[in-house]
Amino acid sequence: MTETRLSLDLQADICWIPLVQGVVETGAPVMGLDPGKTLRLALAAEEFILHLSRTAPGTRLTLTLSREASSVSALFQFESSPEDLWAMNLTAASEISQDLDQGMAHMGLLLASRVADRFSIALSGRTLGVTLFQDIIYPDIEKAEVPSTPLRGTLSAQACSDPADISHACALTMALYPEPLYPKSFRTPGNIIDRISQGRFHAGLVKDEAGTAAGMICWQIPSRRTVEFYGPYLFSKGDGIAQLLMDHLINQVARTEAITLYSRAATPDLPPGNFEPLAALAYKQSNGQKETRTLWFRHLREDMGCPVWAHPVLGPFLKGTYDRLFLIRTIREYKDPGGGRPARSLLGTRLGADKQEAFIRPMLDGTDIRENIQRHIQLLVNENYLNLFFTMDLSIGWQAALGKDLTETGFEPAYVLPYAGESDKVIFHYVHPHA
Amino acid sequence: MSTLMLDRIVPRHIRNFEPYYPSKPDSVLMSLFGVERLHRLNNNENALGPPPAVHRVIDGFKAEMVPVYPNGDCFDLRDLLAAKFHKTQDQFLVGNGSCEVISSVIKAFCVKGDNIITADKTFAVYEWVAEFSGVEARLIPLKDFGFDPEAMLDAVDDKTKIIFVCNPNNPTGTYWDRDTMTGFLEAVDQRCIVVIDEAYCEYVDNPDYPDAMQLMETFPNVVTFRTFSKMYALAALRIGYLCSSPDVVDMVRRTHIVYSVNTPAQQAAAAAITDDRDFILATRKMVKEARELLCPFFDGLGIPYLSNQGNYMMVHVPLSDTLLYRMLMKRGVMVRTMTGFRFPNWIRISLVQAPVMTDFINAFREVLSTAQK
Ligand SMILES: Cc1ncc(COP(=O)(O)O)c(C=O)c1O
Numbered sequence: 001m002t003e004t005r006l007s008l009d010l011q012a013d014i015c016w017i018p019l020v021q022g023v024v025e026t027g028a029p030v031m032g033l034d035p036g037k038t039l040r041l042a043l044a045a046e047e048f049i050l051h052l053s054r055t056a057p058g059t060r061l062t063l064t065l066s067r068e069a070s071s072v073s074a075l076f077q078f079e080s081s082p083e084d085l086w087a088m089n090l091t092a093a094s095e096i097s098q099d100l101d102q103g104m105a106h107m108g109l110l111l112a113s114r115v116a117d118r119f120s121i122a123l124s125g126r127t128l129g130v131t132l133f134q135d136i137i138y139p140d141i142e143k144a145e146v147p148s149t150p151l152r153g154t155l156s157a158q159a160c161s162d163p164a165d166i167s168h169a170c171a172l173t174m175a176l177y178p179e180p181l182y183p184k185s186f187r188t189p190g191n192i193i194d195r196i197s198q199g200r201f202h203a204g205l206v207k208d209e210a211g212t213a214a215g216m217i218c219w220q221i222p223s224r225r226t227v228e229f230y231g232p233y234l235f236s237k238g239d240g241i242a243q244l245l246m247d248h249l250i251n252q253v254a255r256t257e258a259i260t261l262y263s264r265a266a267t268p269d270l271p272p273g274n275f276e277p278l279a280a281l282a283y284k285q286s287n288g289q290k291e292t293r294t295l296w297f298r299h300l301r302e303d304m305g306c307p308v309w310a311h312p313v314l315g316p317f318l319k320g321t322y323d324r325l326f327l328i329r330t331i332r333e334y335k336d337p338g339g340g341r342p343a344r345s346l347l348g349t350r351l352g353a354d355k356q357e358a359f360i361r362p363m364l365d366g367t368d369i370r371e372n373i374q375r376h377i378q379l380l381v382n383e384n385y386l387n388l389f390f391t392m393d394l395s396i397g398w399q400a401a402l403g404k405d406l407t408e409t410g411f412e413p414a415y416v417l418p419y420a421g422e423s424d425k426v427i428f429h430y431v432h433p434h435a
Numbered sequence: 436m437s438t439l440m441l442d443r444i445v446p447r448h449i450r451n452f453e454p455y456y457p458s459k460p461d462s463v464l465m466s467l468f469g470v471e472r473l474h475r476l477n478n479n480e481n482a483l484g485p486p487p488a489v490h491r492v493i494d495g496f497k498a499e500m501v502p503v504y505p506n507g508d509c510f511d512l513r514d515l516l517a518a519k520f521h522k523t524q525d526q527f528l529v530g531n532g533s534c535e536v537i538s539s540v541i542k543a544f545c546v547k548g549d550n551i552i553t554a555d556k557t558f559a560v561y562e563w564v565a566e567f568s569g570v571e572a573r574l575i576p577l578k579d580f581g582f583d584p585e586a587m588l589d590a591v592d593d594k595t596k597i598i599f600v601c602n603p604n605n606p607t608g609t610y611w612d613r614d615t616m617t618g619f620l621e622a623v624d625q626r627c628i629v630v631i632d633e634a635y636c637e638y639v640d641n642p643d644y645p646d647a648m649q650l651m652e653t654f655p656n657v658v659t660f661r662t663f664s665k666m667y668a669l670a671a672l673r674i675g676y677l678c679s680s681p682d683v684v685d686m687v688r689r690t691h692i693v694y695s696v697n698t699p700a701q702q703a704a705a706a707a708i709t710d711d712r713d714f715i716l717a718t719r720k721m722v723k724e725a726r727e728l729l730c731p732f733f734d735g736l737g738i739p740y741l742s743n744q745g746n747y748m749m750v751h752v753p754l755s756d757t758l759l760y761r762m763l764m765k766r767g768v769m770v771r772t773m774t775g776f777r778f779p780n781w782i783r784i785s786l787v788q789a790p791v792m793t794d795f796i797n798a799f800r801e802v803l804s805t806a807q808k
Contacts, residue, residue, distance in 0.1 A: 250779040299757035326761035
């Protein structure tokens with residue numbers, strides 16, 4: 001499957017809505033999106049244009065429809081003030097309904113962000129890029145029968161992209177490991193296979209001489225300098241399978257730009273001596289119990305240190321963490337330079353399936369950010385999300401400055417992910433006040 | 436407003452290449468890690484410093500000499516090298532470190548679509564230069580920590596232009612003896628260039644160690660690389676060279692930048708090789724004594740290691756090598772992590788004077804007991 005894209009230059013005017021609909025409705029199915037999702041993407045695109053036609057008529061914009069790995073997306077690029085995007089906040093609906101006159105203009109944006117599976121926002125100079133995603137639907141598979149044939153001959157590790165091998169390994173993993181220890185997409189391996197074919201996901205298998213799979217390790221590259229892995233998954237008993245998988249993974253990523261290799265859900269088969277414990281998360285489960293999950297990481301090369309921004313309330317946490325991990329950081333206190341701060345902030349929210357977790361990420365700063373965080377907490381808690389996380393990039397001053405707002409609204413710093421941004425990121429976990 | 440369309444003008448193999456970022460200066464590292472001294476055990480440098488004759492050259496180098504270009508192709512030094520190795524001047528090409536001659540050789544023989552063959556776990560620059568030149572690097576897994584001659588021969592095809600053999604290998608210290616090397620060269624049968632990188636040859640005194648300078652008399656496709664950075668301790672001056680048959684050198688000369696080697700480097704190198712016997716013996720003695728300290732130490736801890744040739748050894752540590760690096764740095768000791776050499780959880784240590792090795796041993800012992808808590 002190759003990357004396909006289609007683009008259109010136009011002006012924000014309702015007269016173009018049928019054309020935009022047409023492009024999405026005929027383009028997205030060619031890129032593999034099913035009819036239901038195509039309609040949703042067309043609706044999201046339509047609402048987006050409608051919003052711009054009302055709030056900034058005549059704005060020149062480019063619409064790019066593209067297929068990437070396991071999703072089809074519509075990207076809108078135009079010059080605008082990012083402040084106008086506040087209605088993409090997960091919490092905007094209640095505000096809009098409270099003040100319909102003022103809110104109507106933003107209704108389109110609200111709908112567009114709700115109808116899409118995900119969205120992202122990027123600001124480059126004055127050009128704003130808003131991407132609305134729809135994920136391709138793949139068929140589910142059943143757990144596999146675990147074979148009892150013994151392994152034969154020497155074992156070796158190799159990169160794997162063969163659809164049948166991947167599918168079978170996913171089915172074996174589902175049979176042998178509990179759910180939180182593998183990505184949800186293992187249930188629909190078509191998704192994994194498409195992402196592997198585009199270099200967005202990677203898998204390594206250990207096989208015996210007869211070609212029987214003895215284990216699998218998977219990884220992806222969420223940011224320039226981090227690699228996140230899943231596994232190791234062992235399909236048979238055998239000495240050294242886990243170490244072979246680990247060596248394969250490390251050797252594949254060792255000569256890349258990545259510095260941090262980590263896992264949020266490594267299996268108990270992780271061989272000792274390769275990783276450092278990053279944190280022990282008290283993860284809340286649906287039965288009300290807390291389960292401790294250990295996060296593991298290692299560096300792939302020498303750490304040369306870097307500066308990080310921080311609000312003083314985070315000082316003790318950061319210093320403690322950096323000392324424990326022997327990481328060299330110059331902690332710089334971020335002082336709000338004052339002035340020029342927009343009124344309205346924007347938070348991006350990624351909702352996990354089964355309401356287990358929700359991830360909040362600050363996208364745009366604004367003087368209302370503390371209230372905005374509170375509104376998000378309230379909405380997600382009311383909807384019974386069990387674990388709320390907030391990611392802060394310590395290389396971005398205004399984000400680092402949120403330390404106080406976060407700790408005062410019930411978040412606690414849970415762990416530092418080294419080099420997840422230009423420098424490190426801190427992941428906060430929400431502690432229910434009544435817990 | 437026009438934007439620079441880097442995607443359009445940068446070739447794919449350059450876009451996909453991961454740039455290498457060297458470590459920060461010692462002074463910066465020392466202040467970051469909060470230490471007052473730093474033992475550099477990461478770059479296989481000769482801690483004894485250069486031979487005495489080099490001190491005189493460097494001390495005598497005057498500011499008045501700076502406006503004048505150096506000799507463009509190291510005339511005097513090549514003269515000396517020719518005399519020392521019983522060759523002719525036109526068999527030598529001197530570069531800004533042997534790294535520069537690696538680049539010249541690949542440029543001279545390879546175009547897009549060609550390949551070079553080397554090992555997966557060896558000095559990385561052969562692989563890097565090939566990749567950013569759009570040339571395929573076929574990386575043959577080591578066998579028992581050494582280059583695997585059969586597997587390398589199996590990988591040769593009509594697009595193979597160069598085979599790089601690092602002898603002794605950095606970082607494992609293994610080497611091919613004379614029979615293995617001769618058998619390999621016969622099997623290659625002049626189909627391509629065979630580079631024998633002898634960066635650490637002066638550290639080897641085993642009688643079965645082959646000398647590429649002699650082999651090239653029988654096998655004109657042999658090119659040897661030598662450097663002044665390792666034994667002769669001129670790493671800061673950046674000077675190394677290649678030697679081969681005159682026809683081969685004549686081709687490489689076309690792709691080799693002239694004037695790349697500065698005057699103090701040329702003069703220091705000349706001084707270094709003029710009377711080097713005692714200096715080499717003293718350095719070998721230091722390396723031997725360092726091994727005699729470290730090997731029993733690691734044996735005592737039950738920690739596996741590789742102690743072969745060269746002025747370095749490799750150790751398989753019971754924790755992440757990169758964590759060990761950070762913990763040792765806090766104690767003023769800098770080692771090389773081996774994950775980037777595709778040896779996860781190994782470190783490489785330069786072998787230097789006994790007091791420094793003792794500091795290393797103490798720091799290592801402390802770090803291990805902290806890590807195992
Ligand atoms: C095997 C090998 N070849 C070549 C070099 C490069 O040496 P130079 O300093 O001459 O560029 C090194 C340096 O580490 C090396 O280990």
